Amino acid sequence: TLEAWYMDDSQTDQRLPHKRVPNKPCPLEALRRLGVLSWRLDADRWESDPKLAAIRKVRGYSYTEVITISKDKLPGYEEKIKMFYEEHIHNDEEIRYILDGTGYFDVRDLDDEWIRINCGKGDMIVLPEGIYHRFTLDERDYIKAMRLFVGAPIWTPFNRPQEEHPSRAKYLAAFGGAA
Numbered sequence: 001t002l003e004a005w006y007m008d009d010s011q012t013d014q015r016l017p018h019k020r021v022p023n024k025p026c027p028l029e030a031l032r033r034l035g036v037l038s039w040r041l042d043a044d045r046w047e048s049d050p051k052l053a054a055i056r057k058v059r060g061y062s063y064t065e066v067i068t069i070s071k072d073k074l075p076g077y078e079e080k081i082k083m084f085y086e087e088h089i090h091n092d093e094e095i096r097y098i099l100d101g102t103g104y105f106d107v108r109d110l111d112d113e114w115i116r117i118n119c120g121k122g123d124m125i126v127l128p129e130g131i132y133h134r135f136t137l138d139e140r141d142y143i144k145a146m147r148l149f150v151g152a153p154i155w156t157p158f159n160r161p162q163e164e165h166p167s168r169a170k171y172l173a174a175f176g177g178a179a
């Protein structure tokens, strides 16, 4: 299953774990309260996995594609790596299923602290519409992921600040925790 922790505030290499000393773990339950969903699936059977099929059906994930992020495999690698790590939101969920390799999804909590989520083969993760987040490879420099979407995919990132963006308002209404 996923491991998550609150990040330190050092500005060194984004590919390092950036755990605090001592480590401050973030339980899955806390991620769930922020609207982040996750499953553990069998990535060796993704083409015929009834669990994946059920998630796709229930949540309407009609579209899939596979992206490989590595220096050799991804055209425009350097530029995309930079773009993925800019803090941003989307108009829709960000749904990723890791088929191979590893990487970090970072999400902001309600106190604006970064939580780093360590994803590896078999992890499926959904970031809710409007949550501030970013992505980086780790030191292994390789991930292969299925990107899913409801309908025709739009991957457009809206970089922070987006306080007036309807998706941000929607996120805060759903998960902002105001009494």
Ligand code: KMT
Residues within 6 Å of the ligand: 067, 084, 096, 103, 134, 135, 143, 144, 145, 147, 155
């Ligand atoms: C994104 O939108 O951040 C990406 O597709 C890269 C992460 S996929 C492992």
Ligand code: NI
Residues within 6 Å of the ligand: 088, 089, 090, 094, 133, 134, 157
């Ligand atoms: Ni994103």
